[in-house]
Amino acid sequence: MLxxxxxxxxxxxxxxxxxxxxxxxxxxxxxxRVQNSVFECILDTTQFRRLKYELEELIDTEKDSLRFxxxxxxxxxxxxxxxxxxxxxxxxxxxx
Amino acid sequence: MLxxxxxxxxxxxxxxxxxxxxxxxxxxxxxxRVQNSVFECILDTTQFRRLKYELEELIDTEKDSLRFxxxxxxxxxxxxxxxxxxxxxxxxxxxx
Numbered sequence: 001m002l003x004x005x006x007x008x009x010x011x012x013x014x015x016x017x018x019x020x021x022x023x024x025x026x027x028x029x030x031x032x033r034v035q036n037s038v039f040e041c042i043l044d045t046t047q048f049r050r051l052k053y054e055l056e057e058l059i060d061t062e063k064d065s066l067r068f069x070x071x072x073x074x075x076x077x078x079x080x081x082x083x084x085x086x087x088x089x090x091x092x093x094x095x096x
Numbered sequence: 097m098l099x100x101x102x103x104x105x106x107x108x109x110x111x112x113x114x115x116x117x118x119x120x121x122x123x124x125x126x127x128x129r130v131q132n133s134v135f136e137c138i139l140d141t142t143q144f145r146r147l148k149y150e151l152e153e154l155i156d157t158e159k160d161s162l163r164f165x166x167x168x169x170x171x172x173x174x175x176x177x178x179x180x181x182x183x184x185x186x187x188x189x190x191x192x
Binding site: 004006007008034035036038052055056059060061062063064065066067068069070071072077078079080081082083084085086 | 100102103104130131132134148151152155156157158159160161162163164165166167168173174175176177178179180181182
């Protein structure tokens with residue numbers, strides 16, 4: 001299934017930027033970075049549970065906000081894009 | 097249906113911050129701001145088409161990225177949250 005992960009962290013501090021980098025690296029194990037703090041991950045139920053646990057360890061739960069949206073298996077028609085497509089990860093797969 | 101809107105804009109420039117404010121105001125006509133540049137809107141098909149058109153007029157399509165995710169009507173079990181819940185809009189409805 002496609003899990004969309006949105007991460008709200010203040011990048012005005014070095015700690016915030018570090019956490020964003022760590023969260024990004026973790027999410028990239030399972031998918032791609034489609035915006036600066038938005039990640040699309042393909043996960044099964046077990047991977048999703050593990051990823052949530054791992055991300056909770058990386059973020060500052062007193063300062064940051066992390067949201068997960070389950071788009072299911074038939075997600076291709078559920079995503080639309082306007083504007084530029086940034087290349088956050090040159091080695092990653094193409095953005096849908 | 098719930099449409100999740102994620103907006104990637106550089107807020108290091110005054111123009112970028114202005115565009116974010118305008119996009120935010122437009123999205124708040126239909127829903128709530130759950131993260132700095134993430135909006136959850138409840139829309140029917142006609143409203144969704146109109147909102148996409150209106151947002152395209154507000155953003156800089158050469159610089160910004162705007163993505164739409166359709167969570168459908170049965171979205172309540174599809175959203176999970178970790179960490180802090182920012183109050184971006186004090187007058188808005190509570191975050192799920």
